[in-house]
Amino acid sequence: MKKGLRLRWRWGLAVALGACWPLAFAPFDLSFLAIVLLLALFWLSDAVTPSAAATIGFAFGFGAFAAGIYWLAIPLHNYAHMSWLLSAAAVALLALYCAIYPALSLWVAAKWWAHSRLFALPFLWIGAEWLRAHLFTGFPWLATGYSQTWSLLGGWAPLLGQYGVGLATAGVAALLLFLIRHRANRRKAVAAIGGIVLLYTGAAFSQDIQRTARMHKQLTVRLIQGDVPVTEKWNVAKLSAVLDTYVKLILATPKGTNLVVLPETAFPVFQTQVPGLLRNLQRWSAEHHTNIILGIVEYAKHHYYNAALDIDGLAPWHWYRKQHLVPFGEYIPFPQLLAPLVHHFLPGLGSFTPGDGPSTLNVKGLKAGMTICYEESFSRDVRKGVTQGASFLTNISDYSWFGHSTALPQSLQMAAMQAREEEKPDIRSTNTGVTAIISPGGKIQDKLPAYFRGALNGKISPRKGKTPFGDYGDWPFLIGSFLVLKILRVGWKDHQLLHLRRKESK
Known part of the structure; x- marks a missing residue:
C-alpha cells in the first residue's frame, strides 16, 4: 500500500x-x-x-x-x-x-x-x-x-x-x-x-x-506584416481589401530596398486568379530594382501548393513550394479513413501537395534559404537551403490562427536557434507576428509588435560558408550518443565480470 x-x-x-x-x-x-x-x-x-x-x-x-x-x-x-x-x-x-x-x-x-x-x-x-x-x-x-x-x-x-x-x-x-x-x-x-x-x-x-564569413554585399530588406484576421483573409468579400492592404505596403517601400518579403499566403488566391496584379508587381519590381518574395497559393498541374513566389522584375518567376506540410492542417494522413471526419469540421481542408525542387530563391545574386511557417521549427528543413548554398535564411508565416498565445514567441525562439545553428542572418515576415530580423548569433536585431500592421525595414549581411552542423547535420550527435551508450553498457558488463572474478579468487 x-x-x-x-x-x-x-x-x-x-x-x-x-x-x-x-x-x-x-x-x-x-x-x-x-x-x-x-x-x-x-x-x-x-x-x-x-x-x-x-x-x-x-x-x-x-x-x-x-x-x-x-x-x-x-x-x-x-x-x-x-x-x-x-x-x-x-x-x-x-x-x-x-x-x-x-x-x-x-x-x-x-x-x-x-x-x-x-x-x-x-x-x-x-x-x-x-x-x-x-x-x-x-x-x-x-x-x-x-x-x-x-x-x-x-x-x-x-x-x-x-x-x-x-x-x-x-x-x-x-x-x-x-x-x-x-x-x-x-x-x-x-x-x-x-x-x-x-x-x-x-x-x-x-x-x-566564427565559422562563416561575412560577405561584402549587404541587403536592405522590408518585411511586411499585414495583420489580416483569419476571418477576413479567407473571406471572398474581403479579398479586394486584403490585396489592397499588401499592395499599399509594397508601394510604400523606401527607395534602394533590395528585397520585400510578404507573409505566408499574403495573397489568399491562386496565381492564376490575379494575373494582372502580378504583372503590375513585376513592372514595379523592375522599375525599383527590388525583389519581392510573396506568399501565395500556387496551382500547377492539378495540384495545390503552399508557396513563395520570387518576383525579380520581368524575369521568369521562381517558386519555393512548401515541402513539410502540417498534418490535419495542410494534408490529411490516412485520407480514406480520416478525411470524412476532418471535412465535417473544416470542409476542403488538407488538399495541399508537398513541394519539390530547390529550397532556395535567388535574390540579387545571393541565395535565400526558404521555409514556410511550420518548417522553421525543424532544423533539418532549414538546413536544406544551407546545403544548397544559402547565405541567409528567410521564413514566411501566418500564426494568426493561434491568437494572442505563446505560439508566436515560441516560433520566434525556434527561428533564432536555426540562425544560431547555421550562423546565418534570418528574416521573418509574418501576418500577425513575430516579424523580425535575427542576427547570425541568434539575437533579435529588430522586430515588429505582434498584431501591428506595418513593415520592418532593416539591413542584413549575408554570410558564406557553413557551420559543422550545416555540414553534417545531426550525424555527429547521433553517432556520439550511440557510442557513449554502448560504452556505458559494455563498461558495466565488464565491471560485473571483474567483480565476479574477484569474488571467485577469494
Missing part, C-alpha cells in the same frame, strides 16, 4: 513538474528551469522499476505538452467550430502521444542501463526528442535545446545543433544530481563540477568562434 502511495505521489509531482516545462521557453525564457526540472525528473525516476520510470516520464510529458501546446485548441474552437471541451480533448490526445517519448527514454534507461542510468539518461532523453521530431512527419515543439536559444549553452548549436544543446542541458542536470548525491565524496564531486564547467566553457568557446 505504501509503495503504491509513493508511486502515485511521484506521478502527481511529475505532472506538476511537466506543467512548468513551458516556462523554460519563450516568452518566459527561464532557461535555467529546464535544468532544474530535468534534475527533478531524473531524481523521481531513479531507483524505480522500468515500468514505474515509464509512467513517471509519461506523467511529466503529458503535463509539459498539455500546458505547452494549449494554443492548438484556439483554431479548433474558433475556426473548426468545435466546443472548448472537444478542442481541449484533441490537444490532450496530442499531449498523450508526445508523452510517449519521455516515457520511452526513462523506461529504456531503467531497463538496459539500470546501473548507469544517470549517465545514460541525457543521451536517451534527447534521443527520444529526436525521434519525436522525425516519426510520423515529426513534432519538435518544446524540445530541450530550444529552451537554451539565448543562453550560454546555446553556444553548442553551430557544432551539434539544437539536439547537442539539449544534450548539454540534460547533461548539466544529470551532473548536478550526481554532485548532490556524492557531495561527501571529494573525487566524485570534483569530477561532477569539472564536467559542468567543461560543458559551459566549451559552449562559451564555441559561440566565440
Whole structure:
C-alpha cells in the first residue's frame, strides 16, 4: 500500500513538474528551469522499476505538452467550430502521444542501463526528442535545446545543433544530481563540477568562434506584416481589401530596398486568379530594382501548393513550394479513413501537395534559404537551403490562427536557434507576428509588435560558408550518443565480470 502511495505521489509531482516545462521557453525564457526540472525528473525516476520510470516520464510529458501546446485548441474552437471541451480533448490526445517519448527514454534507461542510468539518461532523453521530431512527419515543439536559444549553452548549436544543446542541458542536470548525491565524496564531486564547467566553457568557446564569413554585399530588406484576421483573409468579400492592404505596403517601400518579403499566403488566391496584379508587381519590381518574395497559393498541374513566389522584375518567376506540410492542417494522413471526419469540421481542408525542387530563391545574386511557417521549427528543413548554398535564411508565416498565445514567441525562439545553428542572418515576415530580423548569433536585431500592421525595414549581411552542423547535420550527435551508450553498457558488463572474478579468487 505504501509503495503504491509513493508511486502515485511521484506521478502527481511529475505532472506538476511537466506543467512548468513551458516556462523554460519563450516568452518566459527561464532557461535555467529546464535544468532544474530535468534534475527533478531524473531524481523521481531513479531507483524505480522500468515500468514505474515509464509512467513517471509519461506523467511529466503529458503535463509539459498539455500546458505547452494549449494554443492548438484556439483554431479548433474558433475556426473548426468545435466546443472548448472537444478542442481541449484533441490537444490532450496530442499531449498523450508526445508523452510517449519521455516515457520511452526513462523506461529504456531503467531497463538496459539500470546501473548507469544517470549517465545514460541525457543521451536517451534527447534521443527520444529526436525521434519525436522525425516519426510520423515529426513534432519538435518544446524540445530541450530550444529552451537554451539565448543562453550560454546555446553556444553548442553551430557544432551539434539544437539536439547537442539539449544534450548539454540534460547533461548539466544529470551532473548536478550526481554532485548532490556524492557531495561527501571529494573525487566524485570534483569530477561532477569539472564536467559542468567543461560543458559551459566549451559552449562559451564555441559561440566565440566564427565559422562563416561575412560577405561584402549587404541587403536592405522590408518585411511586411499585414495583420489580416483569419476571418477576413479567407473571406471572398474581403479579398479586394486584403490585396489592397499588401499592395499599399509594397508601394510604400523606401527607395534602394533590395528585397520585400510578404507573409505566408499574403495573397489568399491562386496565381492564376490575379494575373494582372502580378504583372503590375513585376513592372514595379523592375522599375525599383527590388525583389519581392510573396506568399501565395500556387496551382500547377492539378495540384495545390503552399508557396513563395520570387518576383525579380520581368524575369521568369521562381517558386519555393512548401515541402513539410502540417498534418490535419495542410494534408490529411490516412485520407480514406480520416478525411470524412476532418471535412465535417473544416470542409476542403488538407488538399495541399508537398513541394519539390530547390529550397532556395535567388535574390540579387545571393541565395535565400526558404521555409514556410511550420518548417522553421525543424532544423533539418532549414538546413536544406544551407546545403544548397544559402547565405541567409528567410521564413514566411501566418500564426494568426493561434491568437494572442505563446505560439508566436515560441516560433520566434525556434527561428533564432536555426540562425544560431547555421550562423546565418534570418528574416521573418509574418501576418500577425513575430516579424523580425535575427542576427547570425541568434539575437533579435529588430522586430515588429505582434498584431501591428506595418513593415520592418532593416539591413542584413549575408554570410558564406557553413557551420559543422550545416555540414553534417545531426550525424555527429547521433553517432556520439550511440557510442557513449554502448560504452556505458559494455563498461558495466565488464565491471560485473571483474567483480565476479574477484569474488571467485577469494
